[in-house]
Amino acid sequence: MTNDSATPDADPTPVDQRDLAAVEAQLSRTPRGVRRVAHRCPCGNPDVVETAPRLPDGAPFPTLFYLTCPKAASAIGTLEASGLMKEMTERLRTDPDLAAAYQAADADYRARRDAIEVLEGFPTAGGMPDRVKCLHVLAGHALAAGPGVNPLGDETLALLPEWWKSGPCVEPGAEPGA
Secondary structure (H helix, E strand, O other): OEOOOOOOOOOOOOOOHHHHHHHHHHHOOOOOOEEEEEEEOOOOOEEEEEEOOEOOOOOEOOOOEEEOOHHHHHHHHHHHHOOHHHHHHHHHHHOHHHHHHHHHHHHHHHHHHHOOOOOOOOOOOOOOOOOOOOHHHHHHHHHHHOOOOOHHHHHHHHHOOOOOOOOOOOOOOOOOOO
16 A cells, blocks of 8 residues: 655645546445545555635635545445443543654644645544544544554554455446446
8 A cells, every 4th residue: 555645745746537437436425525545445447636725615624534445435434333432532532652642643634634725613524632523534544644643543444344355446447336
């Protein structure tokens, strides 16, 4: 797995049309506000995109790192259904080292988003810094930023199967929903 660039640029290189087509096929809809591919799956497709803090219509979109791979998203959904988010949130209350590391992850996420545009009064995403609300966001942040930045995102990734092993989730340029 590779991350295409750990720190967002104020003016990133335009996203390749094949990557946009792959993301559209992954999401089964036209993606909105994509700034760049933030991480690539070992199969070569994007699996995390960096999204603008505001969508083209001006609406705030605090989720900077958006997990697009349906195979990874499905596996993470299984983890969410298992009660893992509740367990992680409880650990944040009882483990000061984990809580501090998660606060640092929140600060990293916010700094990356604010480097593009400040969303005054908007939280980061995924429940940071006090709870775990969405493992998809935490995993997306961990993939985009690299290991050691988001401890609960790293834990989520460690619990996932190798979702890419059976081949790409979509073929680049495939029709949405294919």
